[in-house]
Amino acid sequence: MVNHALQTDITEPGRSKGDSVPGHPARKALDSTPGAARLKIVLIGMNHKTAEVELRECLGFSHEEADAALQSFQDAPAIAEVVLVSTCNRVEILMATPSPEAAVEAAKTYLARSKALEVKHFEHALYILEGDDAVRHIFRVAASLDSMVVGEPQILGQIKEAYRSATLRKSSGVILNRLLHKTFFVAKRVRSETGIGDHAVSISYAAIELGRKIFGTLEEKKVLLIGAGEMAELAVEHLIRHRSGTIFVANRTFERGVELADRFNGRAIGFEEIPDRLKDVDIIISSTGASGFILNRNQVKGVLRARKNRPLFFIDIAVPRDIDPEINRLSNVYVYDIDDLKDVIEENIEDRNREAARAERIIDEAVIRFRGWYQSLDVVPTIVALREKMLTIAEGEIRKTLAHSLSHLSNEETAALRRMTDALINKILHDPTLFLKNDGCRGGKSVYLDVTRKLFKLDEE
Numbered sequence: 001m002v003n004h005a006l007q008t009d010i011t012e013p014g015r016s017k018g019d020s021v022p023g024h025p026a027r028k029a030l031d032s033t034p035g036a037a038r039l040k041i042v043l044i045g046m047n048h049k050t051a052e053v054e055l056r057e058c059l060g061f062s063h064e065e066a067d068a069a070l071q072s073f074q075d076a077p078a079i080a081e082v083v084l085v086s087t088c089n090r091v092e093i094l095m096a097t098p099s100p101e102a103a104v105e106a107a108k109t110y111l112a113r114s115k116a117l118e119v120k121h122f123e124h125a126l127y128i129l130e131g132d133d134a135v136r137h138i139f140r141v142a143a144s145l146d147s148m149v150v151g152e153p154q155i156l157g158q159i160k161e162a163y164r165s166a167t168l169r170k171s172s173g174v175i176l177n178r179l180l181h182k183t184f185f186v187a188k189r190v191r192s193e194t195g196i197g198d199h200a201v202s203i204s205y206a207a208i209e210l211g212r213k214i215f216g217t218l219e220e221k222k223v224l225l226i227g228a229g230e231m232a233e234l235a236v237e238h239l240i241r242h243r244s245g246t247i248f249v250a251n252r253t254f255e256r257g258v259e260l261a262d263r264f265n266g267r268a269i270g271f272e273e274i275p276d277r278l279k280d281v282d283i284i285i286s287s288t289g290a291s292g293f294i295l296n297r298n299q300v301k302g303v304l305r306a307r308k309n310r311p312l313f314f315i316d317i318a319v320p321r322d323i324d325p326e327i328n329r330l331s332n333v334y335v336y337d338i339d340d341l342k343d344v345i346e347e348n349i350e351d352r353n354r355e356a357a358r359a360e361r362i363i364d365e366a367v368i369r370f371r372g373w374y375q376s377l378d379v380v381p382t383i384v385a386l387r388e389k390m391l392t393i394a395e396g397e398i399r400k401t402l403a404h405s406l407s408h409l410s411n412e413e414t415a416a417l418r419r420m421t422d423a424l425i426n427k428i429l430h431d432p433t434l435f436l437k438n439d440g441c442r443g444g445k446s447v448y449l450d451v452t453r454k455l456f457k458l459d460e461e
Contacts (some may be wrong), residue, residue, distance in 0.1 A: 010433065031452065039080050039446065040173050043124055043134040044099040044107050045092030048148050051125035053339050057320040059122060061086035062289075066162075070169045072110055078102035081173040083166040083180065086157050087339065088319030089148055094138060096175040100130055135370055137364045142187040148338075149203060149345050151196040151352040154185050154230065174450045178373065180429075186366045189425075193362065196355040204234035206341040207315045208242065211283045214313055214334070218242040223282040225249045226274065227288035228260040231317055235285050237262045248281065250274050251252055252288070275299045280304045285315045286322035294322040301330055317341070373459060378451045379436050385458040387429060394421045 040296065058190055061069060066084050073082040073093070081096035082265070083138040099104035108126075112119045129137050141148045142159050163180045166172040191197050212218050221244050225232045239247060243419035247266035252258035254270060260424060261268040269277060278284070278300060286294060298347065316323040321337055328335040398421060402414060409417070453459055 002427065035366060038098055039096040039132045040098070040130060041094070041175065041179065042098050042103055042128065042130045043092055043094045043137055044104050044128050045085075045090060046125040046127070047146065048124070048339070048342075050127060051122070053319060053321065053337055055122055055125055056089070056091065058117055059091050059111060060088070060319060061091065062291075065114070065167075066165060066340035067169065069110065070166060070171045072114075073106070073155050074169070076103070076106040076110075079108050081176045083162055084177055084400065087155065087157055087161040088317075089258060092141070094176065094179075097257075098445070103127055107457070115195045132367055132371065134284055136226065136363060138179065138183050139186045139366055140360075142183045143188075143190040143359055143363065145189075145356055145359055145363070147204065150356055153191075156184070161182065165358050172318065174446045176375075176378075179370065182366065182370050186363060189366075190359040190362050194355040194358045196352050196359050203317050203338065203341060203345075204231050204285075204291050205238050207235060207285055207317055207336075208238040209342060210315060210336060211285075211313060212242060216313075218283075220245040221283060222246050222279055223248070224274070224281040224284045225260075225266075226284065226286040226322060227251060227318070228253075228292055229287060229289070233260060235287070236260065236266070246262070248277055250277075264446045275303065276314065278303045281312075282310070283313045284314065284323075285317065286381040287317045290318070290322060293319060293324045294329065296329065297322040297326040300327045300333060304330065304332070306329065307332075307366045315341075332365035343373070345429050347394070374460065375385070376453060377399075379449065382449050382452055382458065383429075383433050383436060384450065386456055387434075389456055390425045390429065391422075394425060 014139070019126070046056065051059075061084065066086055069084055070082060073079045073084075073095070078097055079095050080098065085092045085093045085094070093107045094106070095103050108119050108123070111122065137146070138159075142156050144151050144153065144155050147155055159180075163172065166176070167200065169392045197276065208218070211221070211223075215221055219242070223239055223244050223246075225235060225247065228249055232249070233313075236247060247264060249257045249261040249266050249268050250271050250273065251260070251268075252271055254268065257268040260266070274295065278295075284295075288294060295314075304312075309332055311332045312336065314323045314327060314333070316335065316337045319338060321402065322336070323335055325335060325337070327333055376385070387437070402409065402417075404418075432452070
């Protein structure tokens with residue numbers, strides 16, 4: 001169901017529709033004020049709470065696929081602006097649209113067509129948020145309040161990268177540009193003003209914790225890391241703290257594997273060496289961006305005799321998964337994927353959850369402030385604010401002048417001076433007011449309103 005908020009229309013003064021969200025102090029619908037921007041903010045997506053890893057794998061986007069998706073969304077009449085966020089734990093499409101229902105249908109249709117999957121197979125996992133709810137959601141995601149691991153920092157970088165792609169593609173505009181810049185500001189404030197980032201917790205940390213619980217200790221346990229990206233790097237840092245044994249690093253780009261191994265006194269191996277190395281290691285942590293399995297059941301089965309019944313643990317933190325889940329059926333072999341880490345994670349985030357309440361208050365405040373800016377994209381508040389600023393400046397100058405060089409003026413002369421000032425302001429603002437009110441802005445009215453507010457510094461922030 002689509003929530004109606006942030007839905008006022010600059011071409012329809014006095015229009016107000018949509019309901020506030022009950023039970024929350026900051027969730028007053030953004031359309032409760034007469035007038036506002038024609039475009040509504042709507043978000044459609046799924047995450048680790050609504051979709052299993054198999055479905056997230058099917059609907060995830062590579063960098064190239066995301067670029068193609070942005071192009072397709074730009075061609076959709078119902079979508080004016082769009083940013084696409086795709087990570088291992090979520091796929092979300094953030095849009096500014098004159099027609100939320102049509103935009104949502106366009107997004108669903110593209111997902112189904114591009115992923116060769118009928119809508120009925122993934123519709124149950126989707127959430128659709130509009131207005132205040134969509135704004136609050138993107139703030140919470142960037143602040144890592146909606147992550148599997150509350151407080152993990154990676155998601156903010158992923159949203160920044162998604163926004164960068166949108167700006168390069170020119171698929172974001174006035175509305176989403178402002179929203180994303182505000183999103184980054186909110187996330188930074190949450191990080192600096194709360195303890196939500198304390199006590200290092202991440203997917204990588206949870207993976208190491210799982211290994212430690214399995215073995216009791218990681219000391220002298222040999223570990224193979226498949227992939228040398230950020231997740232692998234974080235995993236190595238945690239392994240070193242737990243005094244693990246030799247750390248082997250396998251990466252498709254051998255130079256990158258060598259670089260990571262050298263930094264932590266590990267050993268780099270070639271990707272083709274992975275099956276043979278399974279004979280020696282105790283734990284395999286895999287986090288590549290591969291589109292298929294790195295290891296299958298037959299490869300692992302072939303090394304079990306050489307291991308002499310020593311247990312072998314796979315911790316797969318990649319999406320799509322790197323490790324064939326059928327491997328888990330082999331004797332003395334155990335496979336955990338990213339969803340299996342949830343239980344481990346829950347034991348490590350109690351402190352962060354307490355800090356999350358403070359973060360929510362920061363976000364509530366930010367939603368209210370963004371709502372104020374959004375409503376300012378209506379013509380009437382902008383013109384009123386512009387006139388009030390002109391009058392304030394003029395009144396200040398008149399007072400200074402009357403207190404000094406024109407202090408001899410009579411009351412009648414002072415009144416005449418003020419009338420002349422009002423007339424000047426009316427004449428100066430006449431053409432800009434007509435331009436903003438009428439069709440001079442054409443389809444880019446929100447752009448001109450935003451520029452007007454910036455030129456004259458009408459917003460306090």
